[in-house]
Amino acid sequence: MSSTNRTKTHCPNGHPYSGQNLYLYERPQHNRPPYVERRCRECANRRSKEQAEAKRKVERAALAACEEEQRARDHFIAQWCREIEGKDALALPEKMMRFGEQYTARSQGEVAWDEPI
Numbered sequence: 735m736s737s738t739n740r741t742k743t744h745c746p747n748g749h750p751y752s753g754q755n756l757y758l759y760e761r762p763q764h765n766r767p768p769y770v771e772r773r774c775r776e777c778a779n780r781r782s783k784e785q786a787e788a789k790r791k792v793e794r795a796a797l798a799a800c801e802e803e804q805r806a807r808d809h810f811i812a813q814w815c816r817e818i819e820g821k822d823a824l825a826l827p828e829k830m831m832r833f834g835e836q837y838t839a840r841s842q843g844e845v846a847w848d849e850p851i
């Protein structure tokens with residue numbers, strides 16, 4: 735701890751470095767005794783809440799993207815079901831092969847699910 739930091743009685747956000755709000759953190763140092771820092775519990779709690787909220791936000795966005803892709807994929811498959819419905823047996827193998835190729839290209843991200851078939 736530098737002599738400047740040692741004389742500070744409050745954190746940069748104005749919370750006291752004393753009582754229940756103060757805790758000491760031992761920062762590990764290579765080949766030296768740990769460096770002891772004073773830390774503000776209130777700020778640490780707020781940061782951890784913010785990090786948890788940011789993590790939830792990322793997870794919600796990932797879930798929404800996943801659900802959106804699922805909807806687009808279901809729509810793509812439904813289009814092919816209509817395309818294949820009522821087709822004669824000779825046309826089917828070719829249709830099925832084209833479906834397979836297009837499904838693969840989309841699931842590998844080469845083509846968007848909502849590109850026309």
Ligand SMILES: [Zn+2]
Pocket residue numbers: 745746747748749774775776777778
């Ligand atoms: Zn603080």
